Amino acid sequence: MYRSRRFSSVIILRLFIGLHSSLLASSCATVKDLWNKDPAWTFVPAPDRVGAMTHSLCGGSGGLLMAFGGIEEGAESPLSGRMVVYDGLQNLWQPVDEKGGPSARNFASFTLLDQKAYVFGGETAPNRESADAYVYDPSAGSWSSLPVPQSLDPRKQATLTRVGSELVIFGGKGVEPVTNWAHYRPGAAHWQMHSHKTGLAPRVAHIALGLDESRLFIWGGFEGKERRGDGFIFDLKSFAVKPVPPFPPRANARALLLGDHVLVWGGAGAHGQVPNGALLNLNSLQWTTLPSIPDSHFQELQGAEVVAQGKDGFLLFGGRFGSEGFNDQLWSYDIAGSQWSLIRSDENPPGRMAHCFVNLEPGKYVVFGGLGYEKGTQSLKQFDGLWILDL
Numbered sequence: 151m152y153r154s155r156r157f158s159s160v161i162i163l164r165l166f167i168g169l170h171s172s173l174l175a176s177s178c179a180t181v182k183d184l185w186n187k188d189p190a191w192t193f194v195p196a197p198d199r200v201g202a203m204t205h206s207l208c209g210g211s212g213g214l215l216m217a218f219g220g221i222e223e224g225a226e227s228p229l230s231g232r233m234v235v236y237d238g239l240q241n242l243w244q245p246v247d248e249k250g251g252p253s254a255r256n257f258a259s260f261t262l263l264d265q266k267a268y269v270f271g272g273e274t275a276p277n278r279e280s281a282d283a284y285v286y287d288p289s290a291g292s293w294s295s296l297p298v299p300q301s302l303d304p305r306k307q308a309t310l311t312r313v314g315s316e317l318v319i320f321g322g323k324g325v326e327p328v329t330n331w332a333h334y335r336p337g338a339a340h341w342q343m344h345s346h347k348t349g350l351a352p353r354v355a356h357i358a359l360g361l362d363e364s365r366l367f368i369w370g371g372f373e374g375k376e377r378r379g380d381g382f383i384f385d386l387k388s389f390a391v392k393p394v395p396p397f398p399p400r401a402n403a404r405a406l407l408l409g410d411h412v413l414v415w416g417g418a419g420a421h422g423q424v425p426n427g428a429l430l431n432l433n434s435l436q437w438t439t440l441p442s443i444p445d446s447h448f449q450e451l452q453g454a455e456v457v458a459q460g461k462d463g464f465l466l467f468g469g470r471f472g473s474e475g476f477n478d479q480l481w482s483y484d485i486a487g488s489q490w491s492l493i494r495s496d497e498n499p500p501g502r503m504a505h506c507f508v509n510l511e512p513g514k515y516v517v518f519g520g521l522g523y524e525k526g527t528q529s530l531k532q533f534d535g536l537w538i539l540d541l
Contacts, residue, residue, distance in 0.1 A: 189493055189539055189541050190539070191537055191539055192537065192538045193499075193535060193537050194236070194536050194537070194538060196243060197243055201222050201223060201534060202222070202534040203217065203220040203222055203223075203234070203534075204504040204505070204521045204532050205220045206219060206220030206234070206506055206519055207219055207260035208508050209260070209267065209508060211265050211510075212265050213237060213239035213510050213511050214235065214237055214288060214510070215234075215235070215506075215510060215516050215536070216262060217233070217506060218232070218233050218234075218267060218269055219256070219258060219260075220232075220519065223532040223534075228256055229273075229274065231248065231251060231252045231253050231254040231255060233248070233267065233293075234518075236518075237288075238511070238514065238538065244291065245291070246286070246291070247291060247292055247293070250293040251284055251286065251293035252272075253274050254274065254275065255272035255273055255274045255280070256272060256273045256306075257272045257273045257306035258273075258306070259271055259309060261312050263315075264336070265289070266287050266336075267285065267286040268285050268317060269285075270308065271283075271308055277304065278306075279322075279325055280306075281298055282295065282298060283295070283296040284296060285336070296339075298341070299332070299343055302330065302332055302343065303326070305322030305323060305328050306322060306323055306324075307321075307322050307323050308328075309322075311359065311360050311366060312360045313360035313361075313365070313366050314362065314364060314386075315335070316334060317333060317336065318333045318334075318360075318366055319332050319334070320353075320368060321352045321353040322352060322354060327352075328346070328352040329345060329346055329352075330343055330344060331344050331346065349382060352373070353372060353373050354372050354401075355370075355371040355401035355417075356369065356370050356401070357369045357403055357405040357412075359406075359407050360407075361383065361407060364386045364387040365385050366383070368383075369394055369397075369405075370399060370401060370403055370414070370417070371401050377399040377420060379396045379397050379400070380393070380394060380395075380397075382394055392435075394435065395435055395437065397414075397430075398419060399419060400414070400424050401417055401418050403415060403416055404454075404455065404456050406464055408462065410431060410432050411431055411485060412430040413456065414427060414428050414430070415466070416453075416454060423452040425449055425450055425451040426440060427440045428440060440483065441488060441490065443466075447474075448477075451469045451470070451477060452469055452470055452472070452503070453469045453470050453503030454466050454467065454477065454503075455468050455505060457508060457509050457515055458509060460512075462484060462485050463482060463483050463484045463485055464483055465480060465482050465483075465507075465515065466481045466482075466483070467480050467507050467517060468502050468507065468520065469501075469503055476500070476522040478500055479498075479501075480493045480498065498537075499533075500522050500533065501523070502517075502522035503520060503521060504519070505517055505519050505520025505521075505533070506520075510538070513540065513541050515539040516538050517539070518536040519532070519534075520533050521533070
């Protein structure tokens with residue numbers, strides 16, 4: 151059982167720091183001059199029932215932000231079963247009825263499909279690992295539990311990934327070794343079980359991305375205690391497995407699908423936090439390192455979040471400069487030009503980490519929660535409300 155205790159911002163910061171040829175084609179493009187835009191940041195305060203959150207699992211779709219769990223300011227435990235929903239089209243925070251939903255937990259798996267939020271497994275107070283599943287439908291404002299095969303191994307730190315119209319649970323860690331994975335068809339309410347085979351061993355802290363209607367991309371993370379720099383593309387229809395060429399290993403990285411490329415950003419390598427990114431061309435299966443952000447502070451950046459800017463680039467916000475301050479700048483990267491650009495604005499969110507940065511709809515992005523310095527001080531605080539960016 152978990153002892154009742156309040157989690158301060160300093161404890162949350164410590165938790166965050168503790169967590170987290172064809173082989174390589176290095177980019178030879180230079181970084182061009184920075185360009186300016188006139189973006190509009192809008193702060194939306196949250197009602198008291200939402201509170202200040204860090205480490206939430208988030209997704210955005212069709213104007214909705216949905217955030218599950220995380221650590222609430224002043225909470226007695228790091229376990230949470232709360233869902234937060236913000237409707238950007240109506241500028242409303244939706245109340246969420248927790249009846250029938252998941253119990254408080256940590257290390258759960260989370261994703262969105264068809265504007266519904268799915269939660270699987272994780273660590274609860276009674277169980278170190280679980281194998282239950284739930285879906286939240288914001289249009290109905292209610293939770294439903296999903297029947298799960300008894301043979302599906304309980305686990306935490308797995309990935310739950312949308313692949314076309316299906317969901318795939320892969321990897322994770324259990325009290326007993328994880329021996330299987332599964333995919334679920336919500337339309338048919340049908341599970342299909344698979345045993346782990348050679349080349350498809352379970353991982354934790356890995357990347358999992360749906361590439362199209364049938365292909366799943368897995369890369370990096372840990373197999374047992376070994377940090378991996380390899381991966382594979384698995385086809386759910388043909389069951390074909392295509393190896394991904396190795397790249398310097400990292401775990402707990404961020405990843406985006408950008409057209410014909412997969413972006414890998416940040417994470418932890420063999421020698422600590424990795425403050426840079428790389429692109430994998432899905433046609434040639436060739437890696438390309440990204441040029442550095444043209445500011446020496448960013449050579450020690452950790453905890454930044456990235457979001458796709460269409461298919462041709464991405465945005466980066468937040469993170470911490472080693473043991474120094476937090477990044478409050480918004481950077482854009484253009485794939486075709488291999489160019490970083492600083493997007494300036496009159497007002498912007500305070501710098502932070504352990505936050506969410508997601509796309510609500512084309513050209514509209516949201517920053518939610520996180521941990522940083524209170525304005526004008528070096529006192530740590532958790533942030534409430536959210537910031538919406540229109541580009």
